[in-house]
Amino acid sequence: MPEGHAISTAPVAAGAPTPRGGQGRIYRFDAARPERLRLAVTDVVDGFTSWRLASALARLDLKNRYRGSVLGPLWVTLSTAAMLLGIGLLYGQLLGIALGEYLPYLAVSLVAWGVISGTVLDSCGAMIQAEGIVRQLRVPHSVHALRCAVRNAIVALHNLPLILLVFLVFGHWPGAEAIMVIPGLVLLGINAVASCFLLGMVCARFRDIGQIVASVMQLAFFMTPVIWKPDQLRVGHVFLLLNPFYPLLEVVRGPLIEGGASAGMWAAAVLVTLVHAGVAFAFFVRFRGRLAFWV
Template identity: 45%
Template sequence: MNTTQPRAGDRETILDLFPLSGWGRFKAAFVDLREGLRLLPLAMTLGWLDIKMRYRGSVLGPFWLTITTAVMVIALGFLYAELFGIVLKTYLPFLALSLVLWGYISTLITESTTVFSQETRLIQSARRPFSVFAIQAIIRNLLVLAHNAVVVLVVFLIFDIVPLKIWLILPALGLWIIDSLAITLCLGLFGARFRDIPPIVGSLLQVFFFVTPVIWKPELVGTLGGWLLIDPFYPLLAIIRAPLLGETLPLVIWEAALAHSAVLIVLAAVFFARFRARIAYWV
């Protein structure tokens, strides 16, 4: 029998077998998020490795996505500019920027539904903060967004568009990062618990692509434009799109974006704190 007593300087690990309740769950969720941010270099490395492994053996690598985006912008740009009766110089920069931003949103939301379920082995083999997997997915999609941004840059150069107030997108980018983390954690939980979530989310994104001003301008709906504020994607697109295109952004759009984000953050905090401890069992 080992009768060795712990020394004064030793750290003792205490395993609490009782589930946390009340504010204890929120505290544990906060610690998880803090530790995930502390492992940001690891998440960045894993996100970059995901890109490399996805296009391993490819000559152009992730630039295939850039080429695909460029072809779509050119094809849809000439077609819809003629259908909507809009000058190409005005419509093509709008479309290029919208498709690139929507590509980030739709891909991140789609991947967030499996952000935990596809990491079953890592989650069950070692103890690490769950938020690091969400951060890894965000880093991966930000890298893809950076590749596709080349299309927007080329279109802006062709039509001589110079954003004079580019600094206005900085708070918008900050809000995008916060929302990205919230939606990834929230949908990651639901996707781990209910395997029907990925196809449901994919179907809803297809609907939102057409009802959100991505390939069409919000001015085309006239007096019905106020109803667009109910769409959670429209304000998020507008707060980045308007400054880059040199357009004036009404304050009500920022208010709508902050309202949608507040609801999303609260839901993500509640669900992540409530069900975080069950992720390892669900996957």
């Protein structure tokens, strides 16, 4: 029986037929127990305590994904490198930006966007792929969300050498403000886990959502300043702030490229993170007990 669907008992009313077994009680499923919050918190705590299990499952996923491949995850690095070189040479001329200035900006942007986009798309199948475990084993559901986030973090690590290589070639080295990339990555990681919770459960219930998310992320790539700079936007700067991906991208890119992100950008990134994590946790609390029926 899935957790969260507890059994409540009540005496049989006078004159009512006695249930089979003669116990004088009837059993009802109570899906609206006030203990949902406690069970969800326990699930999250147990899941993060079992981070070694999530990491092992994430590594196993990548091994299975690239089984029979010679380069394995390095294909992601080569793909990003080809995209960096192609877009850099073309858009650098179209936008009128010197290659030595544009390529470091583009390298950080593409790697950071790869983490965001890859995690969002992978989140759609986070719970569906764990169907066998969800149905048969008593493993915290949060392990599957953490497994998805760790899997994408490992893939992102394969792209980090591209940033170092571009910085080395063009002699671009950030100053002391580069230390601020650490809290930026923390915010990015929290959003990644929240996405695995929220989209993982939503897409388990409504399988069409994954296709919608894929289409939205394709559009978001061009609407977010990844291959172009925000200061090149002549009008619509206010609407750019409505893009939730922009502040998350900027708090990672700013410390490495532009001398740090502004206080307003950090405030926007924190706000996006709090809203995203809050919605994801509320959804997890409300529908955690139904996940076994959805996958």
